[in-house]
Amino acid sequence: MAEVLVYVDHVDGAVRKPTLELLTLARRIGEPVAVALGSGAEATAPALAEHGAVKVLTHDAAEYADYLVVPKVDALQAAYEAVSPAAVLVPSSAEGKEIAARLAVRIGSGIITDATDLEAGDEGPVATQSAFAASFTTKSRVAKGAPVITVKPNSAAVEAAPAAGAVEALAVSFSEKATGTKVTARTPRESTGRPELTEAAIVVSGGRGVNGAENFSIIEALADSLGAAVGASRAAVDAGWYPHTNQVGQTGKSVSPQLYIASGISGAIQHRAGMQTSKTIVAINKDAEAPIFDLVDYGVVGDLFEVVPQLTEEIKTRKG
Numbered sequence: 001m002a003e004v005l006v007y008v009d010h011v012d013g014a015v016r017k018p019t020l021e022l023l024t025l026a027r028r029i030g031e032p033v034a035v036a037l038g039s040g041a042e043a044t045a046p047a048l049a050e051h052g053a054v055k056v057l058t059h060d061a062a063e064y065a066d067y068l069v070v071p072k073v074d075a076l077q078a079a080y081e082a083v084s085p086a087a088v089l090v091p092s093s094a095e096g097k098e099i100a101a102r103l104a105v106r107i108g109s110g111i112i113t114d115a116t117d118l119e120a121g122d123e124g125p126v127a128t129q130s131a132f133a134a135s136f137t138t139k140s141r142v143a144k145g146a147p148v149i150t151v152k153p154n155s156a157a158v159e160a161a162p163a164a165g166a167v168e169a170l171a172v173s174f175s176e177k178a179t180g181t182k183v184t185a186r187t188p189r190e191s192t193g194r195p196e197l198t199e200a201a202i203v204v205s206g207g208r209g210v211n212g213a214e215n216f217s218i219i220e221a222l223a224d225s226l227g228a229a230v231g232a233s234r235a236a237v238d239a240g241w242y243p244h245t246n247q248v249g250q251t252g253k254s255v256s257p258q259l260y261i262a263s264g265i266s267g268a269i270q271h272r273a274g275m276q277t278s279k280t281i282v283a284i285n286k287d288a289e290a291p292i293f294d295l296v297d298y299g300v301v302g303d304l305f306e307v308v309p310q311l312t313e314e315i316k317t318r319k320g
Contacts, residue, residue: 118151201259203259204219
């Protein structure tokens with residue numbers, strides 16, 4: 001069976017959930033070979049082996065932390081040349097898509113971004129995507145070279161499938177451009193205790209109807225009762241009510257959780273583009289004609305200041 005390269009997203013050896021999803025998808029089209037780079041790379045091996053990696057290629061160097069993107073592209077290209085895989089899978093983050101695009105150019109292959117599913121085909125892997133603000137679903141395959149595919153978080157359920165996970169050192173020679181853009185400073189992101197927005201199984205978002213930064217505590221309370229991430233519409237972000245890092249939409253982050261709750265969000269196309277692939281969508285809005293109700297699974301016509309606190313209390317009661 002052909003091998004499939006999987007780029008590992010990890011923090012000091014702790015593997016992030018989107019990578020485990022990639023391993024699940026990779027097993028549909030071949031044998032997963034994971035590529036772990038940077039500090040703690042070897043420590044990723046047990047988790048990767050538990051989820052199907054037959055091999056784990058590792059390499060650590062200061063360049064991965066000190067410079068942007070290119071050292072990782074160099075390493076992934078080295079892995080590609082060593083393995084000759086049937087496909088390369090990368091998490092669909094901002095950095096992941098840049099790595100994938102640069103790699104595709106280097107190896108002369110086609111690229112598919114933001115895939116939501118992956119299956120084996122007679123002429124190569126077939127990826128499912130959402131197009132035109134999720135108004136259409138398409139199935140695509142790359143016609144030239146080994147496809148480089150980025151996959152959106154929450155596109156597949158993580159499935160354990162123990163494999164050998166043999167650790168092998170990857171030989172990497174950095175290009176001259178690897179040190180072109182240096183990281184000069186880092187500021188740790190303040191932890192909220194909530195899950196990462198793009199990876200969360202549940203997202204609760206607030207929009208213009210929240211009517212002020214001080215009122216986002218209502219949205220946060222509901223999110224915390226569900227163990228969810230907090231999102232915001234562009235209108236709420238532009239008004240300064242919530243950080244841009246939490247914006248969901250075409251110019252913000254794209255999410256695809258199991259449950260998406262939109263409170264006080266009208267449902268403009270800009271917002272829909274970032275959340276329409278959510279598995280179950282619930283909207284709370286006092287305007288019965290709001291566009292958001294055209295795509296929801298469940299809609300509540302009512303004042304969010306009455307509905308959301310009641311929902312939060314009911315959840316807390318049921319959880320005991």
